[in-house]
Amino acid sequence: RVPDPTVGRLSTYLHCLRALERDGITTVSSAEMADHTGINAAQIRKDVSYIGELGRPGVGYDVGHLKRCLMERMGLGQPHGVLLVGAGSLGSALCSYPGFAEQGFFIIAVFDSSPAKVGRRLGSLEVLSMEELARRNRDLRARIGVIAVPRDAAQGVADCLVAAGIRGILNFAPVKIEVREGITVRNVDLAQEFEALSYYMASATD
Amino acid sequence: RVPDPTVGRLSTYLHCLRALERDGITTVSSAEMADHTGINAAQIRKDVSYIGELGRPGVGYDVGHLKRCLMERMGLGQPHGVLLVGAGSLGSALCSYPGFAEQGFFIIAVFDSSPAKVGRRLGSLEVLSMEELARRNRDLRARIGVIAVPRDAAQGVADCLVAAGIRGILNFAPVKIEVREGITVRNVDLAQEFEALSYYMASATD
Numbered sequence A, B: 001r002v003p004d005p006t007v008g009r010l011s012t013y014l015h016c017l018r019a020l021e022r023d024g025i026t027t028v029s030s031a032e033m034a035d036h037t038g039i040n041a042a043q044i045r046k047d048v049s050y051i052g053e054l055g056r057p058g059v060g061y062d063v064g065h066l067k068r069c070l071m072e073r074m075g076l077g078q079p080h081g082v083l084l085v086g087a088g089s090l091g092s093a094l095c096s097y098p099g100f101a102e103q104g105f106f107i108i109a110v111f112d113s114s115p116a117k118v119g120r121r122l123g124s125l126e127v128l129s130m131e132e133l134a135r136r137n138r139d140l141r142a143r144i145g146v147i148a149v150p151r152d153a154a155q156g157v158a159d160c161l162v163a164a165g166i167r168g169i170l171n172f173a174p175v176k177i178e179v180r181e182g183i184t185v186r187n188v189d190l191a192q193e194f195e196a197l198s199y200y201m202a203s204a205t206d
């Protein structure tokens, strides 16, 4: 199991390479990447060696090639359709955020159990009822689902998503979701962002 | 500069120790923590040694003591008041999330520039106008602020927060915020959660 921090670093490298490519830079050294990302150069070289033999000593990495290899390894080689369940506050914020599409994740359908929400528009999407989820995903073939419903409803929603063909779940509800083998669940807890902010504030004043 | 992944790991250890304490467990070995967290035991011992000489060989760590030391190092020894700016979809979802208070972060005031929002209630709080921010924080003395406004408004909001005494900012707007020396900014990009999910899904099928 590759530890989470490595995955977080790969994401950081990908963002860095995308920015370099936007600026028209075609090669980069691990030292230059260290300046951009704040991660030490030896760690970068070690992480990239997981991906393959990509650098040329003394020359550095080809930005476009390294980016493509990283995207391939992270399963980002093609766009992903995403089903969102929960058209409340969080669901609305996720729908309107441009950052997902930029990374190739497109929310293509929104579902909710409340009759007051079904039929309303959320951005460019119409909120659909939960009964429609399985039928709709036969056509849409999304593999990623997002859970933005209250804690008590989350497990039931996860079961619906898995039964409809979803293989990866981003869970925002503060509860542990049980899924069968082969389904990947990632729990998001924004409280960890506050903890990290607090850590850096505490270190800044040491 | 301690790299981000270490900070993320410290958060993970803290969550693990809190769960052990709830279950009434008073000592834990690095191997047992490895089982709980999925982080390898040698990495755990190395990280904890940053915090201090805490383990006893062959016996393990005292759960309560290690937790308190970690909280101290992460600046979590006391509760933090938080100012939230932006009472839109994201702001509403952040206000209603119980997970922040559990970690000692309390949203104590919400501000918005839209007259249609000012005076409305968001959870137990009344939405205040931006003109009130500096005056209110003279009494509240919050040190952490959250930016949940559109991209174009984010820099202006950051300047207001810093002028009002805020020292740490959690920024959700997809734009780089410029602040003076001594102010900590942490940018949140939920797209990275999708990327991590995608990485694990891609690895599961290799």
Ligand SMILES: NC(=O)c1ccc[n+]([C@@H]2O[C@H](COP(=O)([O-])OP(=O)(O)OC[C@H]3O[C@@H](n4cnc5c(N)ncnc54)[C@H](O)[C@@H]3O)[C@@H](O)[C@H]2O)c1
Binding pocket: A085, A086, A087, A088, A089, A090, A091, A111, A112, A113, A114, A117, A130, A147, A148, A149, A150, A151, A153, A156, A157, A171, A172, A173, A174, A188, A189, A190, A191, B092, B093, B094, B096, B097, B098, B099
């Ligand atoms: N992890 C984090 O950092 C974080 C941050 C904020 C909110 N949250 C969590 O996200 C979730 C949503 O928060 P919110 O503020 O948007 O809540 P909300 O009440 O505004 O929205 C919840 C939506 O889920 C719908 N719903 C309820 N049961 C359902 C079911 N069985 N099937 C389908 N839809 C159902 C409701 O009709 C509602 O529209 C909550 O669990 C909250 O705790 C997590």
Ligand SMILES: NC(=O)c1ccc[n+]([C@@H]2O[C@H](COP(=O)([O-])OP(=O)(O)OC[C@H]3O[C@@H](n4cnc5c(N)ncnc54)[C@H](O)[C@@H]3O)[C@@H](O)[C@H]2O)c1
Binding pocket: A092, A093, A094, A096, A097, A098, A099, B085, B086, B087, B088, B089, B090, B091, B111, B112, B113, B114, B117, B130, B147, B148, B149, B150, B151, B153, B156, B157, B171, B172, B173, B174, B188, B189, B190, B191
């Ligand atoms: N980083 C992420 O992962 C992520 C995810 C979702 C949304 N977002 C971002 O969060 C922000 C908020 O999203 P949302 O969906 O809640 O938007 P929204 O439009 O629902 O809410 C924005 C709120 O900000 C207020 N506002 C605008 N200008 C202001 C100013 N100068 N001072 C004070 N308040 C002001 C508006 O009145 C509104 O209430 C956006 O920038 C969005 O891109 C980020």
